[in-house]
Amino acid sequence: MLKIENLHVKLEDEEKQILKGVNLEVGAGQVHAIMGPNGSGKSTLSYVLSGREGYEVTDGEAHLGDVDLLDIEPEERAAAGLFLAFQYPVEIPGVGNMTFLRTAVNAQRKARGEEEMSAAEFLKVVRAKARTLKIDSDMLKRPVNVGFSGGEKKRNEILQMAMLEPKMCILDETDSGLDVDAMKLVSEGVNALRSEGRSFLVITHYQRLLDHIKPDVVHIMANGRIIKSGGPELALEVEQNGYADILAEVS
Amino acid sequence: MSAVAETMNVTDERLAGLTLPAGGWSDAARKDALSRVQMMGLPSRRDEYWKFTRPDTLTQAFAVPAALFHNDEAALFDDVERLKIVFVDGVFDADASDDLSLEGVNIERLASADTDIHWARDIYGVLETNGQKPVERPLAALNTAFATDGVLIHVTGAASKPINMIYLHNSETSDVMLHNVIKLDAGASLTVLETGPAAARLNMVTEVEVADTAALHHIRAQGRDHECRAATHIFARLGTESVFKSFTLTANGVMTRNECVLELTGDDAKATVGGACVGDGDFHHDDTVFITHDAENCESRQVFKKVLRNGATGVFQGKILVKAGAQKTDGYQISQSLLLDGDSQFLAKPELEIYADDVICSHGSTSGAIDETALFYLQSRGISKPVATDLLTLSFLAEAVDEIEDETLREQINQRMASWLERRRG
Incomplete structure (x- = not known):
């Protein structure tokens, strides 16, 4: 599904290398988690994959299926099936x-040569999906994320994901700023979307989220590289001992 | 040549080409206005009040020709139930207009000089004269003297539908002065819609008397003709617990100066002046507002948003004057520009002058580019950059458009702006 090879990335405006050779392959239907200390490059990886400006790829490749991600605009990546759930969803x-x-759903459909969704059909679908995420009609009517609580913003991200039906979902610290109940609600939303044809890359600081969204593979990222990969037990190890042991082990 | 001599020269040249219309009941006001124009002289670029806007094409003897703008879009507010009053290049078009009768409203034309319209005599040129202090507005006095037509509206109750003045521009060289007077009796209410550019060069004055507990809602769309020029003035006086809300949409126009002069004379009055403008290329748009608080517990809002690109210029001069004794005044003023490229500019001069000690007044002015993070957010959801830019442009304008209270009219303005942006994308 997602294949990243030897990805090297620096900031566009300064000589600061952030990713120093990331290799990662997420199979169809799999859930991978990336953990790592602050400044290890986790969020940068999510931004570079989804096409945010301000970064320069100096080496390496990233493919979503057959699509060369690094060559195309953010909206084309979205239409190809990539979705980034933002750590800080933007108020508009x-x-x-x-x-x-509706603009987003139909833009993607159009880009893929599919028929646009009618207003009536869209309304029906969005209401049903919103209900399972406990998003009421008032939240649907309000301006995007304006006046939403932290939990509401994250639920709104998951609603977008549910409506856009991407193949590859990247969750960038979706648990940040959430209380226990909100995290459970968001996780249930994500789990409901798990399917054979859809993969997830979950970026988080804490093992707690992975109790709810169970990963197949856990990667530890440090200093711009993935330094260790393993099963869910790796997340528990980090939770108990911190990163020091793993960092010492690989150096 | 000295500045004074130059000003008088321009004034003399302008006046030489004009004759006072036979105004009947308005003759005295016209003669008085003429002598005031002669005293003041028309504005020159040396005037502080015209620091950011060159007045020469508005004051010179002849109008610069303006090519006609052809478009196939439906007229704004076409599907709104309203009373239409149509002017073509400043000339009343009886065939295109509705019958000038509406329950609770008395409608006359300024050009009907033979009828003595007593109520209008107390307002015509009177509010304009009041508005000449502390800042002179000679183009408004020129209008009072020479306006050839306009609509006189006396509202005695709640008008059942909006009155829409439709100003069509069909002559490349039309040079037009129109003067409207609107009087709302106590408790009366009316919505006035104004649409269209009116002429190659327009000088428009609207005087509004809002009596106690009356309400006027005013929505104006100045048309899309690229080469038209306009200087407009609104003078309004607000009584106790009255409401005055005015919103102006401007798209295109090589030179537009919209002045709004409000006086809140009764306690608990509320006034809002809002404007959204979208300018491209050879576009100069100036909003100049002067709000005087002269009563207690009044509220005024000024909300102006300008989207500028390809070298367009936006100007905002806004002043709140709180007189001694105007306690509990709540004055709010915001003017913002969205600069879509590095060639465009926004010039703002917000002013507060306060002589009461228990007031809240705030003002803010910003210039900024499209928010890159928001743009990326929209793109990451599959929305292309041009569409995302338009969505963020509408988002920027929304705060001003939201000042329109009527949801149907507000949506019409929003949809019109969205379709303009979409057309521009091609």
Whole structure:
């Protein structure tokens, strides 16, 4: 599904190398988690894959299926099936959540040569999906993320994911700023979307989220590289001992 | 040549080409206005009040020709139930207009000089004269003297539908002065819609008397003709617990100066002046607002948003004057520009002058580019960059458009702006 090879990335404006040869392969239907200390390059990886400006790829490749991700615009990556759930979802005053969602869904459909969703059909689908995430009609009408609590913003991300039906979902610290109940609700939303044809890359600081979203593989990232990979037990090891042991082990 | 001599020269040249219309009941006001124009002289670029906007094409003897703008879009507010009053290049078009009768409203035309319209005599040129202090507005006095037509609206109750003045521009050289007077009796209410550019060069004055507990909602869309020029003035006086809300949408126009002069004279009055403008290329747009608080517990809001690109210029001069005794005043002023490229500019001069000690007044002015993070957020959901940019542009304008209270009218403005942006994308 997602294949990253020897990915090297620096900041566009300064000589600071952030990713120093990342190799990662996520199979169809799998859930991979990336953990690592602050500044290890986790969020950068998610931004570079989804096409945010400000980074320069100096070496390496990233493919989603047959699609060369690094060569195309962010909206083309989205249409190809990539989705990034933001750590800090952006507030957009004056643009209704529904308008935004429908514009996005139909833009992707159009890009893939599919028929656009009618207003009535869209409304039916979005209401059903919103209900399972406990998003009420008021939240759907309000401007995108404006006045939403931290939990509401993250649930809104998952709703977008549910509507856009991507193949590859990257969750960038989706657990940050969430209380226990909100994390459970968001995790249930994610788990409901797990399927054979959909993969997840879950970036987190804490093992706690992985209790709810059970990963197949856990990677530890440090200093711009993946330094260790293993099963879910690796996350527990980090939770108990911190990163020091693993860092010492690989150096 | 000295500055004074130059000003008088321009004024003389302008006046030489004009004749006072036979105004009947308005004759005295017209003659008085003419002598005031002669005293003040028309504005020159040396005037502080015209520091950011060159007045020469607005004051010179002849209008610069403006090519006609052809478009196939439906007229704005076409599907709104309203009373239409149509002017073509400043000339009343009886065939295209509705019958000028509406329950609770008395509608006359300024050009009907033979009827003595007593109520209008107390307002015509009177509010304009009041508005000449402390800052002179000679183009408004010029209008009072020479306006050839306009609509006089006296509202005695709650008007059942909006009145829409439709100003069409069909002559490349039309040079037009229109003067409207709107009087709302106590408790009366009316929505006035104004659409269209009116002429190659327009000088427009609207005087509004809002009596106690009356409410006027005013929504204006100045048309899309690229080469038109306009200087407009609104003078409004607000009574106790009255409401005045005015919103102006401007898209295109090589030179537009919109002045709004409000006086809150009764306690608990509320006034809002809002504007959204979208300018491209050879575009100069100036909003100049002067709000005087002269009563207690009044609220005023100024909300102006300008989207500028390809070298367009936006200007905002906004002043709140709180007189001694105008306690519990709540004054809010925001002017913001979204600069879509490095060639465009926004010039702002916010001013507060306060002589009461128990007031809240705030003002803010910003210039910024499209928020890159928001743009990326939209793109990451599959929305292309041009569409995302348009969505963020509408988002930026929303705070001003939201000042329109009526949801249907607000949506019409929003949809119109969205379709303009979409057309521009091609």
